[in-house]
Amino acid sequence: MLTSSRRLSRRSTLKLIGGGAAAGALIRGFPAPAIAQGAPIRVGFMLPYSGTYASLGKNIDQAFRQLVAEHGDKLGGRPVEYVTVDDEAAPPKAPDNMTKLVSRDKVDVVVGTVHSGVQMAMVKIARENNTLMIIPNAGADAATRAMCAPGIFRTSFSNWQPCFPMGKVMADAGHKKVVSITWKYAAGEEMIAAFKEGFVKAGGSVEAELLVPFPEVEFQSYLTQIAEKKPDAVFTFFAGGGAVKFVKDYHAAGLRKSIPLYGAGFLTDGTLQAQGEAAEGIQTTLHYADDLDVAADKTFRAAYQKRYNAEPDVYSVQGYDAAALLAVGLDAAKGDTGARDTIVKAMQAAKINSPRGPISFSPAHNIVQNIYLREVRKGKNAFVRIAHEALADPATGCRLA
Ligand code: PHB
Secondary structure (H helix, E strand, O other): OOOHHHHHHHHHHHHHHHHHHHHHHHHOOOOOOOOOOOOOEEEEEEEOOOOOOHHHHHHHHHHHHHHHHHOOOEEOOEEEEEEEEEOOOOHHHHHHHHHHHHHHOOOOEEEOOOOHHHHHHHHHHHHHHOOOEEEOOOOOHHHHOOOOOOOEEEOOOOOHHHHHHHHHHHHHOOOOEEEEEEEEOHHHHHHHHHHHHHHHHOOOEEEEEEEEEOOOOOOHHHHHHHHHHOOOEEEEEOOHHHHHHHHHHHHHOOOOOOOOEEEEHHHHOOOHHHHHHHHOOOEEEEOOOOOOOOHHHHHHHHHHHHHHOOOOOHHHHHHHHHHHHHHHHHHHOOOOOOOHHHHHHHHHHOOEEEOOEEEEEOOOOEEEEEEEEEEEEOOEEEEEEEEEEEEOOOOOOOOOO
């Protein structure tokens, strides 16, 4: 963490820089143009490009660039320049990484990140500096609840959104006593809490909540505890490399047949090739599936496969929509990044035909979207049904509206 004196001095430095620029424009005798002709929009990617979430960061980055390419390589009529920072999904490094993008590289918009703990440090700095920021994954509930801000938008989900509907899904499947297991950090704990809220409301009870230190993947002792407790089912959140290992270990421990495994859809998204047979039949809830009957998805998937020679996943869709949302804002302002009110108003009102289906934005600037029940069939997250249509986060404590 930055000390408070360093934070103060950063603020005063920013003030000085701002004053200096204005004085420079006056000395030259004419006001600085709002947009330097043809100057690129500077997009700062703060994403994990290494570690257990590396593939998530890469897919967000790739699909964002895909949309910009499909948009004539421009946003708001201006070319786009990228600055990338590998945040390593490491919260202690987050303040320095974010400060570098905002104060040193002076990007026009920050696109990031994946890990909820890293995100909260970014939200704090974005609020201090009035930074325009689009969250393309991290679900930290507070980012669009108590810590919401005019310049902060999210094109992914709040941790609550994909998990709350699973409570009813599992209760309807006849499960009464469930054990949960996840990583011990904000995303895992908030997702379990959301699932529990829905499950208890539907008459179920969570008998034990197992927590694994992040990003550890030694699951044996936890699997032994699950076998001993013999719950009706298990609900879990793991993602990326950790999800691959958990699903394989659960299968290898012989638990799949006796204790069905459910999860937030991250458990099986972008991971199925590596999980293979071990993932077949797992049911999850998420805002995407591999076979949606959505025209925009067919175009998106074909273009992504062609461009990257790889299958897109939910993270790609979230990155793609981050660029689509930014395009709406910057097109409305004709590329003038100084016209913040115009940008924010247009983004708030955006209605986008996303590959995941129709999306819009709540007054708290969090995405409103369908949550789908999916089942892994032949290596794909197959659509089963809509678990909750157009679900908005409760946005408790956000005073933007
Ligand atoms: C998070 O930390 O918010 C997070 C990370 C990976 C996911 C979902 C949420 O797949």
